[in-house]
Amino acid sequence: MLKIKKISFLLLTLVLLSSCGEYQKVLNKGTVEEQYKLAVKMYETKKYAKALRLFEKITPSYRGKPQMERIAFMVAQSNFNEKSYALSGYYFDRFTKNYTKSSKKEEAAYLSAYSYKLASPSFSLDPTDTNKALEAFQNFINTYPNSDKIEEANNHYKDLRYKLQRKYFEIAKTYYKTADYDLRNYKAAIQAFDNLLADYLGSEFKEEALFYRLKAAHDFVLKSTVRRKPERADDAIEAYDKLKRNFPESQFMKEADEMLATLQKEKKDAEDLIAKQLELQNSLKK
Numbered sequence: 001m002l003k004i005k006k007i008s009f010l011l012l013t014l015v016l017l018s019s020c021g022e023y024q025k026v027l028n029k030g031t032v033e034e035q036y037k038l039a040v041k042m043y044e045t046k047k048y049a050k051a052l053r054l055f056e057k058i059t060p061s062y063r064g065k066p067q068m069e070r071i072a073f074m075v076a077q078s079n080f081n082e083k084s085y086a087l088s089g090y091y092f093d094r095f096t097k098n099y100t101k102s103s104k105k106e107e108a109a110y111l112s113a114y115s116y117k118l119a120s121p122s123f124s125l126d127p128t129d130t131n132k133a134l135e136a137f138q139n140f141i142n143t144y145p146n147s148d149k150i151e152e153a154n155n156h157y158k159d160l161r162y163k164l165q166r167k168y169f170e171i172a173k174t175y176y177k178t179a180d181y182d183l184r185n186y187k188a189a190i191q192a193f194d195n196l197l198a199d200y201l202g203s204e205f206k207e208e209a210l211f212y213r214l215k216a217a218h219d220f221v222l223k224s225t226v227r228r229k230p231e232r233a234d235d236a237i238e239a240y241d242k243l244k245r246n247f248p249e250s251q252f253m254k255e256a257d258e259m260l261a262t263l264q265k266e267k268k269d270a271e272d273l274i275a276k277q278l279e280l281q282n283s284l285k286k
Contacts, residue, residue, distance in 0.1 A: 022038075023038065023042075023050060026038045026054075027053060027054060027057070032058050032061045032062075035054050035057055035058045036054075036058050036062070036067065036071075038054055039051050039054035039055050039058065039071075039074075040074070042054065043074050043077075043078060046081070048078040048079075048081045048082050049078075049082060051074065051078050052075065052078050052079070052082070055071055055074065055075050055078070058071070059071060059075075069099050069102060072091070072094070072095050072098065072099065073095055073102075073104055073108065075091055076088050076091035076092040076094075076095055076108065076111070076112075077111075079091055080092075080111060080115055083118075085115045085116070085118040085119035085129075086115070086116070086119040086129060088111070088112075088115040089112050089113075089115035089116040089119060089129070089132065089133075089136070090112075092108045092109070092111045092112035092115060093108075093109075093112040093136065095108040095112075096108050096109045096112065106144055106147060106149075109136070109139070109140050109143065109144070110140055110144075110147070110149050110153065112136050113133055113136030113137040113139075113140050113153065113156065114133075114156065116129050116130075116132040116133035116136055117129075117130075117133040117137075117156055117159075117160060119133075120133055120160065120163070127163075127164060127167060130160055130163055130164055131164075133156070133160050134157065134160045134161065134164070137153050137156055137157040137160065138157065140153050141153050141154060141157065161200070162204060164200075165196065165200050165203050165204060165205055166205070168192065168195065168196045168199075168200075169196055169205045169208070169209060171192055172189050172192035172193045172196060172209070172212065173189075173212060175188040175189035175192055175216075176189035176212055176215065176216045176219075179216070179219065179220075183220075183223055186216055186217075186219065186220035186223070187220070189212070189213075189216040190213060190216050190217055190220070190235075193209050193210075193212060193213035193216065194213065196209050197209055197210070197213070206246065207243075207246070207247045207250055207251075207252070208252075210239070210242055210243040210246060210247065211243055211250070211252040211255075211256065213239050213242075213243075214236060214239040214240050214242075214243055214256060214259060215259070217232065217235050217236035217239045218236045218239075218259045218262065218263060220232055220236070221233050221236055221263060221266055221267075222262075222266065226270045226273050226274060227270075227274065229266055229267060229270035230267050230270050230271050230274070233263045233264075233266055233267035233270070234267070236259075236263050237260065237263055237264070237267075240256055240259065240260045240263070243256055244256070
């Protein structure tokens with residue numbers, strides 16, 4: 001039995017060495033036709049990295065020829081299977097643009113969008129691929145409303161949209177949380193929450209964003225000079241009104257009511273003090 005296993009191992013090794021030798025020979029010295037045939041063979045046997053090396057070599061020779069459509073799709077699919085998702089997204093997208101009448105155009109459009117989604121990093125990192133995926137899925141949904149992939153496409157689109165909302169919400173919260181060290185971050189937080197609420201109507205983060213927008217505006221009033229307090233208090237009170245109007249039963253309403261009382265007092269005290277200062281200035285001029 002041991003002898004049979006050794007013989008089997010040796011035969012397998014010889015086959016692999018022969019295969020590697022054939023591949024290197026065709027890759028380096030084979031004709032374009034031989035390289036094409038071997039590339040297809042590597043692709044069909046799921047040796048995608050090897051297939052890609054061959055496709056790279058033969059592409060210049062097949063540009064403009066009928067085989068190029070098939071090559072272009074296999075290049076995109078090979079990159080996808082090798083988990084080079086940013087590249088596969090690009091190649092599938094280029095396929096849809098170069099082969100507008102291809103029977104694989106719809107599949108390529110979906111896989112382009114899905115590739116960019118898989119390339120999309122966590123919400124805290126660069127959103128470039130996330131934005132590409134969103135745009136690609138939106139184009140797919142608009143172009144192929146009756147596709148059997150439409151439900152999946154819609155779900156992917158929602159996932160990506162949520163990821164971006166979470167990213168911008170966390171950025172706004174970070175501005176707020178660091179405002180004690182840099183007062184300019186109160187303004188940055190308020191603007192970031194406003195942008196989120198304007199860009200994503202009906203956002204899953206709307207209630208919390210409205211609350212933190214109020215909180216940032218409220219704290220900004222407390223850190224402001226007397227002269228600035230009335231105007232900034234009005235802005236914060238408006239933020240309170242928006243929260244109450246949209247979420248009258250909000251879990252944050254009790255704290256929001258407390259902030260409103262503080263804002264009203266801060267505004268009145270500041271206005272009274274400003275009025276007294278003006279009165280004093282006028283009396284000194286007489």
